Each structure stands twice: as structure tokens, then as C-alpha cells.
Amino acid sequence: MKDHKIAEGRIQTLKEGDANEEGKYVLYWMQQSQRTHWNHALEYAIARANELDCAVVVGFGLMDDYPEANARHYTFMLEGLKDVGEALSDRKCKFVLRFGHPAEVALELGKDARLIVCDRGYLRHQRAWRSQLADQAECPVIQVESDIVVPVEQASEKQEYAARTIRKKLMGQYQDYLEEPKGGNPQKDGRYLSVSGEPVRNIPKMVEQMSVDHSVPAVSELFKGGQSEAERVFENFLDNHFSDYDEHRNQPQTDDVSHMSKYLHFGHVAPAYLLHRVKEAKHHSKNRESFIEELLVRRELSINYCYYAKEDYDRFKGLPDWALETLEDHKSDERDPSYRLQTLEEAKTDDAYWNAAMMEMKHTGYMHNYMRMYWGKRIIAWAPTPSTAFKWALHLNNKYFLDGRDCNSFANVSWLFGQHDRGWTERPIFGKVRIMKQSGLKRKFKPDQYVEKVEELSGEKINGG
Numbered sequence: 001m002k003d004h005k006i007a008e009g010r011i012q013t014l015k016e017g018d019a020n021e022e023g024k025y026v027l028y029w030m031q032q033s034q035r036t037h038w039n040h041a042l043e044y045a046i047a048r049a050n051e052l053d054c055a056v057v058v059g060f061g062l063m064d065d066y067p068e069a070n071a072r073h074y075t076f077m078l079e080g081l082k083d084v085g086e087a088l089s090d091r092k093c094k095f096v097l098r099f100g101h102p103a104e105v106a107l108e109l110g111k112d113a114r115l116i117v118c119d120r121g122y123l124r125h126q127r128a129w130r131s132q133l134a135d136q137a138e139c140p141v142i143q144v145e146s147d148i149v150v151p152v153e154q155a156s157e158k159q160e161y162a163a164r165t166i167r168k169k170l171m172g173q174y175q176d177y178l179e180e181p182k183g184g185n186p187q188k189d190g191r192y193l194s195v196s197g198e199p200v201r202n203i204p205k206m207v208e209q210m211s212v213d214h215s216v217p218a219v220s221e222l223f224k225g226g227q228s229e230a231e232r233v234f235e236n237f238l239d240n241h242f243s244d245y246d247e248h249r250n251q252p253q254t255d256d257v258s259h260m261s262k263y264l265h266f267g268h269v270a271p272a273y274l275l276h277r278v279k280e281a282k283h284h285s286k287n288r289e290s291f292i293e294e295l296l297v298r299r300e301l302s303i304n305y306c307y308y309a310k311e312d313y314d315r316f317k318g319l320p321d322w323a324l325e326t327l328e329d330h331k332s333d334e335r336d337p338s339y340r341l342q343t344l345e346e347a348k349t350d351d352a353y354w355n356a357a358m359m360e361m362k363h364t365g366y367m368h369n370y371m372r373m374y375w376g377k378r379i380i381a382w383a384p385t386p387s388t389a390f391k392w393a394l395h396l397n398n399k400y401f402l403d404g405r406d407c408n409s410f411a412n413v414s415w416l417f418g419q420h421d422r423g424w425t426e427r428p429i430f431g432k433v434r435i436m437k438q439s440g441l442k443r444k445f446k447p448d449q450y451v452e453k454v455e456e457l458s459g460e461k462i463n464g465g
């Protein structure tokens with residue numbers, strides 16, 4: 001760890017070489033870590049710029065056709081980028097947003113850079129963009145991980161089977177990665193460099209003019225994007241809900257959860273910052289342990305999955321062999337009832353609890369974890385085949401959830417079909433894959449109260465038995 005207090009395990013050189021003598025600034029190409037607070041890549045860029053006696057430019061490439069993104073996602077993201085632009089100006093860094101393919105925007109801005117710093121992402125396209133940058137940049141490229149507590153290769157060198165196999169590895173190391181990164185104050189003011197970009201002002205208008213899917217509207221009145229909002233929501237959780245976190249983990253009629261997944265997805269908040277804050281809440285040990293289990297163990301297991309499963313993380317064939325075999329054995333079992341995708345999407349099944357979950361997802365972009373499990377398991381029961389169920393669950397998940405299209409989306413949808421789980425008693429349709437039924441809900445929590453909660457949130461009556 002140097003002065004910037006960033007653990008070596010977070011830093012990787014993607015392209016070696018000496019800093020470009022002709023360059024005017026250090027470029028931080030921001031893509032995943034869309035924040036200025038607890039952003040290891042930004043702090044690293046500032047520290048390197050100070051060493052090289054130059055300013056920092058932060059560049060962002062905004063594309064219309066980001067995989068599976070729609071107006072809901074773009075609005076939330078732009079709310080965050082507006083925040084970023086303002087906060088960077090306070091830190092004397094120039095923020096440049098340009099329309100275009102992210103890696104190409106980075107390459108264009110990189111032509112005048114002494115070196116390029118980038119953050120890290122694990123999905124197929126995010127990895128491809130960074131490879132393209134490393135291949136084509138004319139100066140060194142350094143990648144700095146800021147959106148995982150324990151960097152993926154340090155946590156484990158292989159694809160893990162389950163939470164139980166990665167837990168010890170993460171718990172043994174995570175304390176080493178909780179230090180706040182500090183790059184110091186930039187010595188050179190970058191704000192007046194003449195590098196052109198688009199202003200982020202009127203977000204609804206900006207989104208309206210983009211050629212994206214507008215059928216899924218923004219949910220800003222419920223959840224607004226941005227680092228300051230993320231931290232406000234988290235402080236509210238710590239003050240008012242954290243003391244019930246462990247007890248209410250499986251109680252979807254309550255709201256004693258952090259709501260951090262959407263902010264984590266867009267990089268509006270650093271997981272290390274959240275752990276650091278939770279560690280300070282000393283008198284809530286049971287709740288703290290439970291939160292660490294979710295944020296550290298479960299979330300980083302998902303990242304381990306996407307990283308090591310490589311091309312298969314979003315494919316049915318990426319499931320474990322035992323699950324594929326047992327689902328295949330039961331592929332021809334009768335589905336009764338059986339629904340079409342449209343019936344599911346319109347929340348018109350005969351199951352009121354399931355319809356409520358679908359409505360919560362559509363109207364708010366969120367769903368409590370327990371209902372996500374039930375929601376997905378019933379899709380397996382009702383879709384014509386397991387591979388169709390996989391496709392439908394992932395499609396709806398990524399279309400409506402603000403936190404969709406994340407490593408957590410792919411790993412958790414795969415979990416529905418046996419990933420990171422074990423075999424259970426054999427049943428129709430599911431085979432040995434874990435099943436969840438409506439009768440089980442009533443034993444665990446108060447599903448009728450959950451339906452009332454969603455009716456209030458959506459302003460619509462929920463039908464079904």
C-alpha cells in the first residue's frame with residue numbers, strides 16, 4: 001500500500017509502458033465506479049497525476065444501446081452522473097461525458113493522456129471494452145478495482161461451488177481491504193482544460209432524446225440515483241432499520257433492508273464503504289453478521305461466478321451438471337397451470353402473491369429478496385421447459401429491476417436452477433432442484449400484508465388466489 005492507501009491487489013497493469021511525454025492529463029475512464037467518494041480508481045488517478053505534475057480528466061462514454069438497458073436504468077444512471085460531475089468540479093477534476101461507445105470514447109480522450117486509469121467490470125462486454133482499450137491505447141493503462149471488497153483473484157483462484165466454500169476465504173481477508181482510498185488533492189486544476197463534452201442537466205429530456213427502450217419508465221420518485229442519495233438511504237437504514245435486519249431478512253411485508261443493490265450496481269456506492277460503516281455499528285452484532293453475509297459473501301460469490309464461468313454466466317448450460325441432468329429428467333412433466341410470458345409480465349396468474357411480486361418489480365424496480373426467490377421458482381413451475389424458464393426469468397429480472405444486469409442477476413437467476421445450491425428431495429418438474437410453493441409462504445411470513453404493501457405502492461388492486 002502506497003500513499004494513496006490502495007491495496008496492491010486492487011491494481012493491475014493492462015498495458016505496460018512509460019507515461020506519454022506529450023500527454024496533458026491523466027485520464028480516468030469511468031465506467032463501473034460512477035462516484036467520487038471511496039473510488040479507488042479516481043484516487044489512484046489523482047495520485048499518479050500529482051506524481052506526473054498534471055491534471056485529471058474523468059471521461060465517461062454514454063451509449064444508447066447498452067445491453068438490456070432502458071429508460072428506467074438510464075435515468076437512474078444519469079442522476080448519478082450529474083452528481084459525479086458536480087463532485088469532480090469540487091475536486092478540481094474535469095468531467096467529460098461524450099455520447100459514444102465507452103471504449104472508443106476512452107481511446108479518443110486517451111490520445112492526449114499521459115496514462116489511462118480505468119475501473120473494473122465482470123460482464124462480457126465490460127471485459128471486452130477493457131481489452132480493446134489495452135490493445136489500442138497509445139499510453140499505459142492501469143485497472144483499479146473499487147466495486148468489490150476482496151478483489152476477485154485474491155478471494156479465490158477458481159469458480160466456487162457455494163457460499164460455504166468461499167465464505168472462509170472472504171472472511172479471512174476482507175479487513176485488509178477496508179481502508180479508505182486517498183489520492184490527495186490534485187495539485188493541477190483540470191477544470192479549465194479545453195476538452196469538450198456534453199452537459200448533464202435536464203435528465204428526463206436527455207433520456208427522452210436517446211434512442212432507448214422507453215416502455216419501462218423511471219422510478220425517480222421512489223429511488224433516485226447518485227452517490228449522495230445512496231449514502232443518505234444507507235444512513236437511514238442504519239438509523240431506522242438495521243436493528244431489525246436479521247429478524248426481517250425473510251419478511252417481505254417489512255422494509256428493513258438497505259436498498260443498496262441498485263446503488264452498488266451503478267457504482268454509486270463502494271461496498272468497502274458500506275462495510276466500513278456497518279463495522280462502526282458495534283452494538284448490532286447479529287445484524288452486522290447477517291449484513292456481511294449478504295454484502296460480502298453472497299455478492300462476491302456472484303462476482304466469482306461471472307468471472308470464472310466466463311462465457312456461460314448468463315446461459316442455461318452454465319448450470320451445474322447435476323442440475324441440468326435432473327431438470328432434463330423432468331422436462332416432460334405436466335405443467336399445470338402453465339403460463340405464457342405475456343401472462344406473467346401482466347401479473348395475471350392465479351397466484352396473488354406472485355402477481356404482487358411482479359407488480360412490485362414493474363412499479364418500483366425493486367423486490368425483496370425472499371419474494372425474488374419465490375417469484376423465480378414459480379416461473380420454473382409454469383414455463384414450458386426449464387431453459388425457457390431461465391430465459392424468461394432473466395429477461396424480466398433485467399428489464400424491470402434497477403439492480404438488474406448485474407453479476408448478482410446472473411448468479412441468482414442461476415441459483416433458482418441449482419447453481420450454488422445442493423440437491424433436495426426429487427419432485428415433479430423441479431427434479432432435485434429446490435422447490436418453493438405458495439403454502440410455504442404462509443408458514444414463513446404474512447403474504448397478505450405483502451400484497452397490501454404492493455397495492456399501496458402500485459396504486460393497483462392485485463388479483464389471483
Ligand SMILES: Cc1cc2nc3c(=O)[nH]c(=O)nc-3n(C[C@H](O)[C@H](O)[C@H](O)COP(=O)(O)OP(=O)(O)OC[C@H]3O[C@@H](n4cnc5c(N)ncnc54)[C@H](O)[C@@H]3O)c2cc1C
Nearest residue numbers: 257258259260261294295298299369372376404408409412
Ligand atoms: C431470483 C433472484 C434474482 C435476483 N436478482 C438480483 C439482481 O438482479 N441484482 C441484484 O443486485 N441482486 C439480485 N438478487 C439478490 C438479492 O435479492 C438483492 O441483492 C437484494 O434483495 C437487494 O436488496 P437490498 O439491497 O435491500 O438487500 P440487503 O438485504 O440490504 O443486502 C445488502 C446487499 O447484499 C447483497 N445481497 C443481498 N442478498 C443477496 C443475494 N441473495 N445474493 C447476492 N447478493 C445479495 C446486495 O448487494 C445487497 O444490496 C436476486 C435474488 C434472487 C433470488
